Amino acid sequence: xxxxxxxxxxxxxxxxxxxxxxxxxxxxxxxxxxxxxxxxxxxxxxxxxxxxxxxxxxxxxxxxxxxxxxxxxxxxxxxxxxxxxxxxxxxxxxxxxxxxxxxxxxxxxxxxxxxxxxxxxxxxxxxxxxxxxxxxxxxxxxxxxxxxxxxxxxxxxxxxxxxxxxxxxxxxxx
Amino acid sequence: xxxxxxxxxxxxxxxxxxxxxxxxxxxxxxxxxxxxxxxxxxxxxxxxxxxxxxxxxxxxxxxxxxxxxxxxxxxxxxxxxxxxxxxxxxxxxxxxxxxxxxxxxxxxxxxxxxxxxxxxxxxxxxxxxxxxxxxxxxxxxxxxxxxxxxxxxxxxxxxxxxxxxxxxxxxxxxxxxxxxxxxxxxxxxxxxxxxxxxxxxxxxxxxxxxxxxxxxxxxxxxxxxxxxxxxxxxxxxxxxxxxxxxxxxxxxxxxxxxxxxxxxxxxxxxxxxxxxxxxxxxxxxxxxxxxxxxxxxxxxxxxxxxxxxxxxxxxxxxx
Numbered sequence: 001x002x003x004x005x006x007x008x009x010x011x012x013x014x015x016x017x018x019x020x021x022x023x024x025x026x027x028x029x030x031x032x033x034x035x036x037x038x039x040x041x042x043x044x045x046x047x048x049x050x051x052x053x054x055x056x057x058x059x060x061x062x063x064x065x066x067x068x069x070x071x072x073x074x075x076x077x078x079x080x081x082x083x084x085x086x087x088x089x090x091x092x093x094x095x096x097x098x099x100x101x102x103x104x105x106x107x108x109x110x111x112x113x114x115x116x117x118x119x120x121x122x123x124x125x126x127x128x129x130x131x132x133x134x135x136x137x138x139x140x141x142x143x144x145x146x147x148x149x150x151x152x153x154x155x156x157x158x159x160x161x162x163x164x165x166x167x168x169x170x171x172x173x174x
Numbered sequence: 175x176x177x178x179x180x181x182x183x184x185x186x187x188x189x190x191x192x193x194x195x196x197x198x199x200x201x202x203x204x205x206x207x208x209x210x211x212x213x214x215x216x217x218x219x220x221x222x223x224x225x226x227x228x229x230x231x232x233x234x235x236x237x238x239x240x241x242x243x244x245x246x247x248x249x250x251x252x253x254x255x256x257x258x259x260x261x262x263x264x265x266x267x268x269x270x271x272x273x274x275x276x277x278x279x280x281x282x283x284x285x286x287x288x289x290x291x292x293x294x295x296x297x298x299x300x301x302x303x304x305x306x307x308x309x310x311x312x313x314x315x316x317x318x319x320x321x322x323x324x325x326x327x328x329x330x331x332x333x334x335x336x337x338x339x340x341x342x343x344x345x346x347x348x349x350x351x352x353x354x355x356x357x358x359x360x361x362x363x364x365x366x367x368x369x370x371x372x373x374x375x376x377x378x379x380x381x382x383x384x385x386x387x388x389x390x391x392x393x394x395x396x397x398x399x400x401x402x403x404x405x406x407x408x409x410x411x412x413x414x415x416x417x418x419x420x421x422x423x424x425x426x427x428x429x430x431x432x433x434x435x436x437x438x439x440x441x442x443x444x445x446x447x448x449x450x451x452x453x454x455x456x457x458x459x460x461x462x463x464x465x466x467x468x469x470x471x472x473x474x475x476x477x478x479x480x481x482x483x484x485x486x487x488x489x490x491x492x493x
Contacts, residue, residue: 029337030464033352089335092480096332100351106223108481109331 002133005126006065010052011045012123013065016073018044019116022097023080038101067127074120194297198280201267201294206232207305217259220269221252221279222300224402224483228326228358232269232303233310241271243278252279256286266292273299313359316367323367323488325442327355331480334472339445339463341414341455341470342486347440354414354472355486361442365431365452373490375429379449379460386461390447390454392427396491397443397453399477401484410486413476414445417469421457425488428454443486445470453488 018041025037051061063069081090095112102112194200209216210232220227220235227237236258240251259266266288270276276295284290296303303309315324327342333354340353344361357364369375376392379385398407411423425443433450434441444451446458446468462468478484 026336032336033339033349036351085335092331092335096330100332103351 005129006052008122008126009065009070009130010048012119012126013070013073014045014048015041015119016070016077016123017048017064018042019094019097020073020077020080023077023093026093026097027084036100038097041098041101067131070123070127074124195277198277199290199294200297202297203303203305206267206296207308210234210308216265216267218267218269219255219259219279220300221275222269222271225326225328225358226271226300228312228483230309230311231300233308235269240279241275243275243282249282252282253286256283256288259283259288263289263292265294267294267296269296269303270299272301273297311359313357314363314367316370318371321371321489323364323371325364325486325488326358327484327486328358329472329477329480329482329484330354330356331472331474334474334477337417337469337471339448339470340441340443340451341410341445342443344440344442347438349439349441354470354477355443355484357440357442357486358483361434361440361452362431364442365429365434368427368452368488371490373427375427375431377429379428379430379447381433381449385449386465387459388447389456389459390426390428391456392429392453394456394491394493395425395427395453396487396489397423397425398487398489399484400487401478401482404478407487408476410443413473415471415473417467424456425453426456428452 021040021044022037025035025040026032031037048061048065051057051064077094078090081093085093091113092109094116095109098112098116099107099109104111218232218235220231220237221240221243222231222237223241224237224239226241227235227239231237236255238251238255240248242248243252266283268276268279268283270279273295276299280290280293280295283293312324313326317324325342328345330351330353332351338352338354340349342355342357343349343353344357344359344364345351346360350356365375373393373395376390378391379388397410399410399413400407409423410425414423428448428451430448430450430452434452437450439450441448441451442453444454446454446462447456447460448454449460458468459466463470
């Protein structure tokens with residue numbers, strides 16, 4: 001379950017980072033006229049997957065796949081869209097970027113907007129799921145060790161209690 | 175990418191491959207071909223969407239654009255042709271993109287009182303129709319009687335919001351997604367049709383720096399645009415917003431077929447003088463966009479919404 005959730009985080013983080021790159025690429029007229037800026041999206045997703053899959057770089061990559069980075073990237077995208085294109089343009093530009101990339105016959109902007117929304121929500125949900133699981137494990141640890149104060153006392157008396165909690169957290173950090 | 179592909183399914187609008195269902199009458203492409211060759215009287219009822227119909231359909235078909243025949247709007251399009259179908263007792267061959275909407279069309283027409291023994295579904299739909307000699311297209315049309323070339327295109331709302339130098343580009347070209355209007359027909363066919371119309375190309379530009387600042391030459395063209403429901407033709411210039419000084423559009427037949435073949439950009443109409451586009455605006459010299467900062471975008475107050483099929487009309491103008 002945790003593996004699937006991590007994979008979702010990796011993919012959706014790649015998606016939003018790629019999307020931000022595509023949006024920035026769109027601002028450079030020369031590039032936009034000569035290149036499909038939507039290609040930044042699969043490129044970032046592939047790099048994310050490589051980063052996750054290759055052990056030596058995973059520890060660096062894990063810093064990028066955090067809920068904070070994800071939410072901040074999403075907020076930057078929304079801010080850039082609204083300030084640059086307004087509300088009506090914000091419904092067109094992201095979908096148009098994805099349309100240029102996927103070019104599915106018969107699909108209108110509304111369908112591409114749906115795909116983007118689902119991708120963004122999947123990422124948010126996966127990070128929220130991780131947050132909830134961490135909270136739950138932390139709560140369970142506290143209950144098992146008999147509360148904060150007792151935990152502190154026990155910790156002093158028996159350092160292995162601290163290690164137990166820390167180990168559980170480290171396992172969840174993937 | 176895998177996730178994106180999976181999500182495509184979630185986004186809806188799926189298409190189903192044809193499977194002949196019991197209780198419906200079918201006709202094979204071979205049978206239909208032999209009937210067409212024998213000039214047998216029949217009604218070819220096409221339900222392809224407007225874009226697909228423009229790209230290709232069986233010659234002589236009645237277009238309804240009713241696909242996928244799921245909404246009231248789709249059924250209303252079919253309802254519009256029912257009185258015509260009831261005028262005679264000819265067999266009706268339903269032509270669908272792949273066959274999925276044909277059974278719904280069949281059911282609808284049967285429900286409207288058309289005898290089921292008149293109704294036939296083309297097996298495999300238009301996708302499996304192999305006989306090119308019985309296919310017509312409306313993507314680029316030469317109308318010698320009216321003295322015009324018409325190009326079907328699709329509105330790209332992306333360029334209502336951001337800038338471009340491309341007015342109309344064939345979707346099969348490398349710049350197909352970079353224009354206000356995405357053409358459904360080839361720029362090469364368009365070039366040949368303009369020649370057949372008697373237009374003379376300028377062929378005075380080359381894609382080198384020494385031609386920067388030069389204006390495209392060639393015969394002047396009136397370019398108009400219209401779409402279903404507009405009821406009139408409007409100058410293309412009204413549909414394009416320019417930055418800075420608003421110069422009247424002067425579209426000229428630049429020609430440039432050699433470079434069009436070489437670069438395969440698909441450019442039909444460029445908004446500044448261009449050594450690759452078949453026609454371009456002589457009001458703005460070559461390099462206006464890249465070097466002089468001129469900007470163009472589609473006028474969303476004039477043009478219809480994204481995805482609407484429009485017809486761009488080119489006529490020889492008097493100088």
